[in-house]
Amino acid sequence: xxxxxxxxxxVVRQGWAVQSFGFRRWLPLGRPECLVENLDRxxxxxxxxxxxxxxxxxxxxxxxxxxxxxxxxxxxxxxGGVYNEADAGAAVQAGAERLILDTVLQIDPSxxxxxxxxxxxxxxxxxLPLVSDAHGIVRHWLxxxxxxxxxxxxxxxxxxxxxxxELLVIDTNGEGYGRGFEETLIDAIEPLTKLPLLAFGGLxxxxxxxxxxxxxxxxxxxxxxxxxxxxxxxxHLKANLTxxxxxxxxxxxxx
Amino acid sequence: MNKARRTVGIVDxxxxxxxxxxxxxxxxxxxxxVSHSIDQLDQVDVMLLPGVGxxxxxxxxxxxxxxxxxxxxxxxxxxxxxxxxxGMQLLAESSTEMGLTAGLGLIPGVVExxxxxxxxxxxxxxxxxxxxxxxxxxxxxxxxxxxxxxxxGPKDFVVASCRVxxxxxAIVAAIARGSVMGLQFxxxxxxxxxxxxxxxxxxxxxx
Numbered sequence: 001x002x003x004x005x006x007x008x009x010x011v012v013r014q015g016w017a018v019q020s021f022g023f024r025r026w027l028p029l030g031r032p033e034c035l036v037e038n039l040d041r042x043x044x045x046x047x048x049x050x051x052x053x054x055x056x057x058x059x060x061x062x063x064x065x066x067x068x069x070x071x072x073x074x075x076x077x078x079x080g081g082v083y084n085e086a087d088a089g090a091a092v093q094a095g096a097e098r099l100i101l102d103t104v105l106q107i108d109p110s111x112x113x114x115x116x117x118x119x120x121x122x123x124x125x126x127x128l129p130l131v132s133d134a135h136g137i138v139r140h141w142l143x144x145x146x147x148x149x150x151x152x153x154x155x156x157x158x159x160x161x162x163x164x165x166e167l168l169v170i171d172t173n174g175e176g177y178g179r180g181f182e183e184t185l186i187d188a189i190e191p192l193t194k195l196p197l198l199a200f201g202g203l204x205x206x207x208x209x210x211x212x213x214x215x216x217x218x219x220x221x222x223x224x225x226x227x228x229x230x231x232x233x234x235x236h237l238k239a240n241l242t243x244x245x246x247x248x249x250x251x252x253x254x255x
Numbered sequence: 256m257n258k259a260r261r262t263v264g265i266v267d268x269x270x271x272x273x274x275x276x277x278x279x280x281x282x283x284x285x286x287x288x289v290s291h292s293i294d295q296l297d298q299v300d301v302m303l304l305p306g307v308g309x310x311x312x313x314x315x316x317x318x319x320x321x322x323x324x325x326x327x328x329x330x331x332x333x334x335x336x337x338x339x340x341x342g343m344q345l346l347a348e349s350s351t352e353m354g355l356t357a358g359l360g361l362i363p364g365v366v367e368x369x370x371x372x373x374x375x376x377x378x379x380x381x382x383x384x385x386x387x388x389x390x391x392x393x394x395x396x397x398x399x400x401x402x403x404x405x406x407x408g409p410k411d412f413v414v415a416s417c418r419v420x421x422x423x424x425a426i427v428a429a430i431a432r433g434s435v436m437g438l439q440f441x442x443x444x445x446x447x448x449x450x451x452x453x454x455x456x457x458x459x460x461x462x
Contacts, residue, residue: 001380003374074444097272121403165373195355196376219377
């Protein structure tokens with residue numbers, strides 16, 4: 001039976017792993033390699049590295065190569081600066097198993113299909129940073145433009161046509177604060193797609209994670225900041241989630 | 256032969272991430288090299304065929320490097336070949352991914368879209384079928400999968416399967432024919448259970 005996933009997440013800005021608060025404020029945590037190595041050792045079900053300041057520079061291939069050189073035995077998903085099939089191919093070649101696509105969904109949706117031809121649909125995850133306004137209306141947060149807009153027809157088409165294999169729903173305002181993920185965002189997205197959902201933002205406690213993983217549509221959660229302050233944080237979370245179909249906790253016993 | 260002295264050749268045909276596999280194999284204590292040179296691959300004891308991406312492009316690359324004939328010959332000589340993920344699918348006769356493409360045909364069977372759900376992504380437990388002692392220790396072990404096409408073929412060649420949910424159709428997880436073996440999951444990304452199985456397969460003496 002396919003297990004739900006607890007994915008350790010590292011946000012990177014200006015080359016440093018950072019604690020992010022709503023993608024608006026950041027505190028440096030250290031070298032991404034150290035955090036990623038910990039997540040691998042602690043038995044995360046996956047590791048996601050989100051580089052949030054790539055702009056038009058393309059993916060951070062040097063970082064992916066450095067992470068790959070660590071000899072991770074955990075699947076690595078990379079997001080940041082992947083805009084076309086050459087970027088996608090190079091990022092996978094460098095060591096990423098899967099790619100998170102965000103800005104390209106807005107600026108060049110047709111590129112997603114071209115990427116799928118190179119790396120396969122199963123390697124592509126669409127990211128949808130969302131916010132809900134005072135009236136509860138859910139909008140797509142455009143990181144570059146710092147503005148919230150209705151989800152475009154092009155993005156909806158990608159979700160409907162399933163040219164990606166999973167959808168990462170990001171609670172933009174909750175990210176970094178540990179107050180839990182705003183479930184109304186998932187409520188709004190579920191009718192729009194049959195894609196398995198991943199959720200990121202605001203998740204810190206096992207109760208918060210439980211609420212999401214209990215939903216049939218939710219294949220996994222990405223947990224960021226809270227994992228970095230406690231040894232074997234993955235194991236502690238999983239110990240309180242034994243009623244969910246998660247992989248048994250299996251930290252690496254040797255280094 | 257001392258198993259630790261066994262040399263693994265990771266077949267480099269320009270598709271996928273060889274660094275992870277190389278690192279894993281070396282961590283297991285084997286010597287390893289990445290190459291598409293027939294001279295170099297001739298020197299290794301076990302060939303690993305990794306792969307990420309789409310089937311047609313991978314076959315095109317193998318043809319362009321003249322590795323299709325080479326792998327056929329190696330298989331006829333009983334040399335161990337282990338395909339991983341897309342590399343396992345390439346061992347089959349054909350795939351319908353992006354149109355019909357002939358595969359290596361080292362193991363009878365075809366590769367077709369999974370159906371519903373369309374993808375098999377994440378961690379899933381193996382059901383090892385009886386009669387495969389090399390794999391038996393991995394029964395019920397949880398491995399990492401990431402694919403949307405899957406092998407379908409005669410039961411004689413199916414070693415392991417798994418299911419997305421209780422009662423759903425089985426997805427083939429591993430195949431074997433003599434010294435040619437295929438793993439649909441990523442042993443190098445499946446932490447200790449995957450690495451243990453990979454070590455057993457590489458260390459097996461087929462001579």
